[in-house]
Amino acid sequence: MHTGTADPCAAITVVTDVSGVISTTGFAVVLGVRNLTDEAVLAGFGVGDVDAAHELVRRFERRVYGVAITITRDARLAEDVAQEAFVRAWRHAETFDPRRGSVASWLSVITRNLAIDTMRAQPRSELVDPDDLDWLSPPTQEPNPADVVVRAGDSEWLRGALDDVPDEQRRAVVLAGVVGFTAEEVAEREQIPVGTAKSRIRLAMDKLRRAHVAAEVRR
């Protein structure tokens, strides 16, 4: 005798027999891979399921490539980084913990780290130009509704908080946090003392942390 229960978080059906053992019988029949959650697709990807791999790449290739191209500023390098990010995600899929964040954030961190490692091997002249970071600036006009949908995620609080951070601190914290600049590299780019660069990064991080905590409390 089997009893079926639907897990709304996973959007899959779990079938349990009398011994309490979970069987996956009928999963593929019940729902296609496009109906699975990001976490379930990642789990399938991790064990080499071709359909899950296609689906994971389809869902996240724009995001992964976006992080890669933002940091590398080179289409060929970014493509290599993005491919390697997915391969690394496959190798380490079992380490993903949904309690620590989304699949999207996890993939972004993997991509950032790979891109930074890649850029460390490049001539310094190839490092990103902070003037290219236009997306950091607060919106100057009403946002496109499509953009609002894309941005209305868990980090909505961050965009609001960044608006309250002085420009020089915002640039410093994003150069450090996204592009992977050291304080020394931030100082060189911004033509400021290293101590000032460190101070700007820490001040911004502290403001954002407080905003993060406040956002968590409001949830």
Place this chain on the structure above:
Amino acid sequence: MSDVTCDVVRDCAADFALGALTGRERADLLAHLDRCPSCQTLVGEYAGVADALLDLVPEADPPNALAPPVLATLRPAPLRRWRRRVVALAAAAIVAISTATGVTWALVAGGDSGSAQHAALHSAAMVGSGGLTVGRVVSTEEEHPKLAVSVDYWVADGSYRLQALDGNGSSVPVGTLQVAGGRGTWTGRIASGNHPVAVTLVDPGGSVVCRGPLA
């Protein structure tokens, strides 16, 4: 920074979250975090900010589809397609259920015909000090079970003994897990014929760093 205090952590938590500390500084800070829940919370808040910053990066279309080269690299095991699907969905069940329970049992199709032979998978979080999830352990339910242990959070770089605990409280050395860059994995078979009730990572000083319950 060998004697890290809470004041020191407060001073460098942002740098830690941004990956700006040296390996030695990072290891010292992690050692403090292992015994200080309040500092774990603080550093976790900064880490949340660092991760969220990436959410602001605009998406972009890659010039070429990424799926073909990624799939070519995966070189899937020579399983029949439907069997891979079942295995994948079993893993999906693990993720779904482990989120709620921490420990899961799932049935995975096995054998050439797929009609009668089954092997159960056990999966659980590797939990460190303060209940912090630092990784995951997966094992098979069979004689000389296969074991896959991975850590990717809070565990300082270094060499750790991996031990399997049986139901009598005895521990059996399984192997050595190396953590580098904050990450490490170990896969292999357990020599003992019995399925362990838990696995632990033990540092060179003999302290248990994290534990994964399997029963």
